[in-house]
Amino acid sequence: MxxxxxxxxxxxxxxxxxxxxxxxxxxxxxxxxxxxxxxxxxGFGGTTQRASESDAAIAERLAQSAGGKTISIRFDASTARDMPWSFKPAQVTDTVQIGVRDMATYVARNDSGETVTGTASFNVEPEQAGRYFNKIQCFCFTEQTLKPGQEVHMPVLYYVDPKALNDPNMDGVEQITLSYTFHRTEAASAN
Known part of the structure; x- marks a missing residue:
C-alpha cells in the first residue's frame, strides 16, 4: 500500500x-x-394536551354520547424552594362531566419584598390520563410577575376528552390529579 x-x-x-x-x-x-x-x-409522563376552543366544542359534542359520565379532578399546587410565593388551588377537588369545559382557579401571592417572576410546570396523574386532559387556557402558558404582597387568582380552562372512555388503560381511573409547581424565573425577576 x-x-x-x-x-x-x-x-x-x-x-x-x-x-x-x-x-x-x-x-x-x-x-x-x-x-x-x-x-x-x-401524554407520556402525565403531560397534558393543549386544546383550542374549537377542539373543546368538538369534545362537548362528543360528550353527549358519553352519557353524562363524570370524573373527579384533584388540584395540587407547590412552589420550588427558592420561590417566595404562597400558591394553592381555590378548590381542592371538583367533579366534572367528561367532555365538558370546566374551570379551576389557583391563588398565588408574593410573600417577599421584591417583584418576582415565575413560571409553572405541570403534570397529570395517573400518567395515562395526560393524553386526555386538555387545557384550553392556562396561566402556565406564560410567565407570571407579582409585586411584593400582590395576590392573583389564575384560572385554568380545561376538559377531559371523551376518548378516555374508550381507552382500556383508563378503566378504573376515578380521579385525575392536576399538579402545578411554580419556579422562579431569575432572568425576569426584579431584585
Missing part, C-alpha cells in the same frame, strides 16, 4: 469520525425538543 493510498484512507476515516461526532452533537441538541414533542403527542 502506498503512502498516498494510506493518507486517503486516514483522511476518509477522520472525515467519517468527524461527521459521526457532528451527528451525535446534533442529536444531543434535538433530544430535548423531540422528547417534549413526544410527551405532548402521547
Amino acid at each position: 502506498t503512502t498516498a493510498t494510506l493518507e486517503r484512507k486516514n483522511t476518509r476515516t477522520a472525515m467519517f469520525a468527524f461527521l459521526g461526532a457532528l451527528a451525535m452533537l446534533g442529536l444531543g441538541y434535538a433530544a430535548v425538543p423531540l422528547y417534549d414533542l413526544f410527551c405532548r403527542v402521547t
Whole structure:
C-alpha cells in the first residue's frame, strides 16, 4: 500500500469520525425538543394536551354520547424552594362531566419584598390520563410577575376528552390529579 493510498484512507476515516461526532452533537441538541414533542403527542409522563376552543366544542359534542359520565379532578399546587410565593388551588377537588369545559382557579401571592417572576410546570396523574386532559387556557402558558404582597387568582380552562372512555388503560381511573409547581424565573425577576 502506498503512502498516498494510506493518507486517503486516514483522511476518509477522520472525515467519517468527524461527521459521526457532528451527528451525535446534533442529536444531543434535538433530544430535548423531540422528547417534549413526544410527551405532548402521547401524554407520556402525565403531560397534558393543549386544546383550542374549537377542539373543546368538538369534545362537548362528543360528550353527549358519553352519557353524562363524570370524573373527579384533584388540584395540587407547590412552589420550588427558592420561590417566595404562597400558591394553592381555590378548590381542592371538583367533579366534572367528561367532555365538558370546566374551570379551576389557583391563588398565588408574593410573600417577599421584591417583584418576582415565575413560571409553572405541570403534570397529570395517573400518567395515562395526560393524553386526555386538555387545557384550553392556562396561566402556565406564560410567565407570571407579582409585586411584593400582590395576590392573583389564575384560572385554568380545561376538559377531559371523551376518548378516555374508550381507552382500556383508563378503566378504573376515578380521579385525575392536576399538579402545578411554580419556579422562579431569575432572568425576569426584579431584585
